[in-house]
Amino acid sequence: MSVFEYAPAPESRSIVDIASSYGLFIDGDFVDGTSGTSFKTINPATEEVLSEVSEADAADVDRAVAAARRAHDKVWSTMAGAERAKYLFRIARIIAERAREFAVLESLDNGKPIRESRDVDVPLVAQWFFYYAGWADKLDHVGLGVRPRPLGVAGQVIPWNFPLMMLAWKVAPALAAGNTVVLKPAETTPLTALLFAEVCQQADLPAGVVNIVTGAGATGQALVEHPGIDKVAFTGSTAVGKAIARSVAGTNKQVTLELGGKAANIVFDDAPIDQAVEGIVNGIFFNQGHVCCAGSRLLVQENVAEELLVRLKARMSTLRVGDPLDKNTDVGAINSREQLNRITDLTAAGDAEGAERWSPECVLPDNGFWFKPTIFTGVTQAHRIAREEIFGPVLSVLTFRTPDEAVAKANNTPYGLSAGVWTEKGSRILAIAGQLRAGVVWANTFNKFDPASPFGGYKESGHGREGGKQGLAAYLQAQEGDR
Amino acid sequence: MSRVDVRKTYKLYVGGAFPRSESGRTFEVTDSSGVFLANAARASRKDARDAVVAARKAFAGWATRTPYNRGQIMYRIAEVAEGRRDQLTDEVASAEGLSRSAAGKVVDAAVDRWVWYAGWADKFAQVAGNANAVSAPYFNLSSPEPTGIVAIAAPQDSSLLGLTSVLAPVIVTGNTVVLVTSASRPLPAVTLSEVLATSDLPGGVVNILTGDVAEIGPWLASHLDVNAIDLTGVSDHALATDLEIAAADNVKRVLRPEPEDFTAAPGLRRMSTFTETKTVWHPIGL
Structure with a gap:
């Protein structure tokens, strides 16, 4: 039987205006880096060079921290919360107004489907600023006693998987609480952070409140180790988090620290199977699986495993992999060659250790970095693909017989960021959710985010929460006597 | 003729029992002027590991007790401690070089602190947790849960009030504990362990090691089944830094040492530091 073919539906990239080179954003202005070195950022879907970006060295970080300190002491921490709020509301509004520009730029630099950058990332970014804007003049009510104080200058290092969204998670609560920030975006995805710097200028945000230093690990290390910062907020790998x-x-x-994960997505035999399949697909193939809270271990009750796998494979066969700017695309490009190599190596270990690999047939573009949506069945808890974070579109499938076995397997990991549970039985949801050692439990849903909802891990997935009042409290200290 | 007193050789408190150190070692405890008081067990790294095993074994049961029940047990600790008031007063007086009346005030404050924390057992989740108004049809609730096993270096100086002030906030939320006492002032902690053992506190919830935190601390800080460490009693900055570095091996939650007035009313910080926020989502629909 023939089916209607999708026609290409590309989003125009004419809305973005990418400069051939970018400096650092320090003290309200774009400035050249001290060392004059730079690095290229590419479109991972085509390997086209998008721009050259300055690489900040220790001297640049020092300048940025000094600017942030001045802005903190003289302007931002002493400004009435209601005034800080208005700047943040402005930023939220500007991001909403420039949403399409941000979405296209994010998809170009990161490789994620425009459908996700347009419908998930950028709307959440605007909402994140709007949410924390409203907190800026209500700090007395966050639960730290009256007149809690900002920590000072925050050094923030963010990953490449949700470049702008991670920026918002870091910057919005820090600024609402009266801190100033020096932020380092990931070296493969600096462009939306630099566009955000323009938004700060557009909003007339006082100079030095937000500083953006681009670079790789050495830049991040210089920032984290700088004696002039009071707070470190990091999202990224567990290895770097430990360092x-x-x-x-x-x-x-x-x-x-918001670190790695190896989330269990538990499906009981009474779960609504079609909804569970959607949740599994969303859990692991959303954002190419470049998600620390991805549901990368499917734990399915043995008596429904066969049926569920048939439906899961059928659903995976409808996923469209390809051009991130095509509005029909479900799965975009892997963010970098390095990440593609890591996914390739770990999946090869899955083959070598005896798990069975399956991917739907799909044609991958010739250029760029791509990996087919993949599941492994016959996975045991000892397999590397069941223990290590792959950070790609790869699902490991394990089975269980009893609720106790499901919980034991779910918790059998050094990580503890998120988990999913699928069942129609309410009391079972609450019992399982209570036993899972994970910071976010999605019941009959997965990968939902909201600025009002705290997010963060147990165990080696890090500590502290982002989102909600908990995420705000992480940038405040109580007055002496309220501790 | 005066009666010859029964001198004591105190033991550790691990898994609800009172073992000697597996190393067989003891040390002499003196009062603040150097007069012999008793022998105490000098805990080894093996004792520390045994204590972690006991704490892990006790965790699931303690964490899932009803908060009301945890509160009742903590209140019972206050009751039993009140019954030992004279003994604790003597020990605090000799350990801290206080007059008997000053020591009595310390004991009263410590007992009162157990009562204060007992009342938190079924309230902390209401203060630290919350419903989250998310912008989609989802039920969304955040609740604090115990972090797991917490290793505590108890204050070196404040042998009972400080001890209580670091221990009670950790267990009230459902954590289990391996605690290293003050090295030179361990006897109030030893007596507290006897209080705990007779207060319906399940064995293993609190494990008390007498000895030197510089010796045992590194093994606890690097132990992969310990989830958090409270460095309050580590007065040496270099040691505290080393322990914090070791704690990074499994991303432990760390409470750094800082000067603290234990006579002041405590806030929520110690309970907050050793709890994790869990957020549960569920769709709303027919």
Whole structure:
């Protein structure tokens, strides 16, 4: 039987105006880096060079921290919360107004489908600023006693999987609480952060409140280890998170870490199977699986495993992999060659250790970095693909017989960021949710985010929460006597 | 003829029992002027590991007790401690070099602190947790849960009030504990362990090691089944830094040492530091 073919539906990239090179954003202006070195950022779907971006060295970080300190002491921390709020509301509005520009730029630089950058990332970014804007003049009610104080200058290092969204998660609560920030975006995805710097200028945000230093690991390290910062907020790998935790030992720096995950998505035999399949697909193939809270381990009750896998494979066969700017695309490009190599290596380990690989047939573009949506069945808990974070569109399928076995397998990981549970039985949802050692439990849903909802991990998935009043409290300290 | 007193060799408190150190070692405890008081067990790294095993075994049961029940047990600790008031007063007086009346005030404050925390057991979730008004039809609730096993370096100086002030907020939310006492002032902690053992507190919820935190601390800080560490009693900055570095091996939550007035009313910080926020989502629909 023939089916209607999709016609290409590309989003126009004419709305974005990418400069051939970018400097650093320090003290309200774009400036050249001290060392004069730069790096290229590419479109991972085509390997086309998008721009050259300055690489900040320790001297640049020092300038940025000094600017943030001045802005903190003289302007931002002393400004009435209601006034800070208005700047943040402005930013929220400007992002909403420039939403399409941000979405296209994010998809170009990151490789994620425009459908996601347009419908998930950018709307959440505007909402994040709007939510925390409203907190800026209500800090007395966050639960730290009256007149809680900002921590000072926050050094923030964010990953490449949700470049602008991670910026918003970091910057919005920090600014609402009266801190100033120096932010380092990931080296493969700096462009939306630099566009955000323009938004700060457009909003007349006082100079130095937000500073953006681009670069790779060395830049991040210089920032985290800078003695002039009071707070480190990091989202990224557990290995780097541990290194940061070591580097701040013995200092007064406060730290929040949002690290890796290997979430279990548990499907019981009474679950609504079609909804569960949608949730599984959303859980692992959303954003190419470049999601720390991805549902990368499917735990399915043995008696429904066969039926569920048939339906899952059928659903996966309808996923459209390809041009991120095509509005029909479900799965975009892998963010970098390095990440593609990591996914390739780990899946090869899955083959070697005896798991069975399956992917739908799909044609991948010739250029760029691509990986087919993939599931492994016959996975045991000892397999590397069941233990290590793949951070790609790869699902490991395990089975269980009893609720206790499901919980034991779900918790059998050093991580504890998120988990899913699918069942029609309410009491079972609450019992399982209570036993899962994970910071976010999605019941009969997956990968939902909201600025009012705290997000963050147990165990080696990090500590501290982003979102909600908990995410705001992470940028505040109580007055002496209220501790 | 005066009666010859029964001198004591105190033991550790692990898994609800009172074992000697597996190392067989003891040390002499003196009062603040150097007069011999008793022998205490000098805990080893093996004792510390055994204590972690006991704490892990006790965790699931303690964390899932009803908050009301945890509160009742903590109140019972206050009751039993009140019954030991004279003994605790003597020990605090000799350990801290206080007059008997000053020591009595310390004991009263410590007992009152157990009562204060007992009342938090079924309220902390209401203060620290919340419903989240998300912008889609989802039920969304955040609740604090215990972090797991918390290793505590108890204050070196404040041998009972400080001890209580670091221990009570950790167990009230459902964590289990491996605690290293003050090195030179361990006897109030030893007596507290006897209080705990007779207060319906399940064995293993609190494990008390007498000894030197510089010796045992590194094994607890790097232990992969310990989830958090409270460094309050580590006065040496270099040691505290080393322990914090070791704690990063499994991303432990760390409470750094800082000067603290234990006579002041506590806030929520110690309970907050050793709890995790769990957020549960569920769709709303017919």
